[in-house]
Amino acid sequence: MERKQRTIKSSQSCQGVGLHTGVDTSITFHPAPENFGIRFVRSDIPSSPEIKADIDHVVDISRGTTIEENDIRIHTVEHALAAVSGLRIDNMLIELTGKEPPVMDGSAKDFVECLIKAGIKFQNKERKVLEITRAVNYTNPYRDIDIHVIPSDRFRITFMVEYPLPALGTQYEAIYNMEEDFAFEVAPARTFCFLSEVEMLKERGLIKGGALDNAVVIVDKEIDNSEIDRLRDLFGIEHNIIQGANGILNGKVLRFKNEPVRHKTLDLIGDLALLGVPIKGHVTAARAGHASNVEFVKKLKKTYAKELAELWTEKTND
16 A cells, blocks of 8 residues: 655755756755645746646756756755755755755765755655566666666666676676665765766866765876875865775775765665656666766656656646
8 A cells, every 4th residue: 555645744945066067055855735636836036936846847958857947947956855865855845046956975865864854744645656576677888887776666776787896897786675774875875976087077067065065086097206196186175085096086995885886776766756746666776877867867758758747637626
């Protein structure tokens, strides 16, 4: 039997800097009524309309998922969406004072703590869930990416990544009970990038708010003193930078042995939330990222168009 919908009891906020835009911003999670779903609003724009967290609003997947409606854009929504979805919250208004949520420490941990502090509140309406009754498969043979969903008694995710680096290698993660495991096993996993990507990302106008305290930088090439000086200039770092014996810049200690694949799982949970309703099914992913996640959700929405339409009709009639 499906349970009731959930929201939060009170509004709670976090402040910080946007990872890619570098803007100072705050995020406030607000309670929302039944059948509201998850929506964003930018309070820095006068009379800004609410933007529904929906796959049809995705306009960019450059190192994150960006949504837009009526020329109003919000960057890097996946961590906030993962926090809300991972805690199985159905109705939420997410207010931003800028064009991107704060990156915090690069994970969803602070958002989860914020939501738990707000308190979870059960509502009267039944939760609407898309039950997976037939498999949906997405494959990109050129990049060796696979994402599948099959029937299951609950929402589950298994994820596998492969990298030709000692610091990463092959990693695997399985989340079989989202309500019990998400807050402690997935939410604290921080975003990561490769050292060889850093300058390219900066040149593309990304990671303006990136710093060594909000991302794990994997060393995938040899670095000399001139490169270290260049990195210090890029990020405005005064202290020294070291390569790290563990293959991570400055020797940063991972929170989990397989923290990178856990963060990939976090991103996937956030991107799946763009379907608009939770799913009851087992998602398996191999070497996936935001671009493939978005394409998979689009295919899922198309495959289950009839069922989703019926769910939204039920919501309207409730």
